[in-house]
Amino acid sequence: MKIRSLVTAAIAVVAVVVLCAGGLGGLLTGNTTADACLPIHPSTEPTAAPAETVGAWPRVGDWDDEQVTNAATIVTTGARLGVPARGWVIAVATAMQESSLRNLPGGDRDSVGLFQQRPGQGWGTPVQLQDPAYAAAAFYAKLLTVTGWQRMPLTDAAQAVQTSAHPDAYAAWEHPAAQLVTAIAVHTRLPAHGMTGCGPAGPWIQPVLAPVGSAFRSRERPGHDGVDLSVPRGTTIRAASAGTVRTVRCNAIDRGTGREWGCHRDGDPDLTAGCGWYVDIDHPGGVMTRYCHLDKPPIVTVGQQVTVGEPIGVVGSTGRSSGPHLHYEVHLRGDASAAGAVNPVPFMASKGAPLGSSQNAAVAPAHRRSITDRSTA
DSSP, X not given: OOHHHHHHHHHTOOSOEEEETTTHHHHHHOOOOGGGEEEEOOOSSOOSSOSSOOSSOOOOTTOOHHHHHHHHHHHHHHHHTTOOHHHHHHHHHHHHHHHTTOOOSOOSTTOBTTTTBOGGGTSOOHHHHTSHHHHHHHHHHHHTTSTTGGGSOHHHHHHHHHOOSSTTGGGGGHHHHHHHHHHHHHHTTOOOSOOSOSSSOOSOOOSSOOOBOSOTTOSSOTTOOSEEEOOOTTOEEEXXXXXXXXXXXXXXXXXXXXXXXXXXXXXXXTTEEEEEEEEEEEEGGGEEEEEEEESSOOSOOTTOEEXXXXXXXXXXXXXXXXXXXXXXXXXXXXXXXXXXXXXXXXXXXXXXXXXXXXXXXXXXXXXXXXXXXXXXX
């Protein structure tokens, strides 16, 4: 089905759609509950005006009135079409990358408008694509055909729609888009908590797309407080959910001397203790996630607010490890010690982001033997 037909179908929706009453708060905090949902009736066509305007547009970062107005069109169009709020952030981030939120009359080849959509690829006529509301509806129509888009990293979901020559470029806009969308949602009095709809797919994603290797506290390794996800060195690691960075640290000790082994080189399963470069992120409800063996210093800092899917570093083999992989842990009650660790496999499944799922496009060969001990706190 051509994009134009999908847009027409989306605009013609008159049935009740479900949007979480919580709106953007849960997008950034991870709060979703089935009883937080209420029905809203979308209009029969998208509109460039926000649902309700209260004074001047909010000032967020360096975005000017034209850019914020275009972002508001994207957000309110998504809301009226019943698109979960995660989709609003994906759409705004995409438009930030493609056009800097300006309604461009032209671009590369026959690209037009906020999303640089091409009439020659069936997105619509040039006149239609210069209408921000139509362009946003076209983007959402294609996004909703992408299986599992809510659980994907933002840049992957955007790329599935756009098929850009620079597929990783969208990731840089996730945090600015989330900030701007949140301000618009509050300003226009869209629902202010919740984000990804009312189904089982919550605001969690797999930190990397990979098969599960070494299991949580197996008989052979009772002190293994997480699971190992086998992917090549340099693979981007993403925050599994929104939260606040608690720890950024190099933890690699020479087991023979007790001195620093360092994270400037790979570790060894027999000679090295510790998690190597690692990151801890606190999430709402006392949940904490841990990401070990990063190849380089993480690209986040302590106290930083991160959004779901935001890059935090890359896979490596620092600390007690025998090959590149991500060691991933989940802790409850805010307890970073072994006492707070739970099996990440059922936990992530309960969040609608099962580890080792079929979202993985290319399975990396398992490393020889991944080992992470508890000397990380």
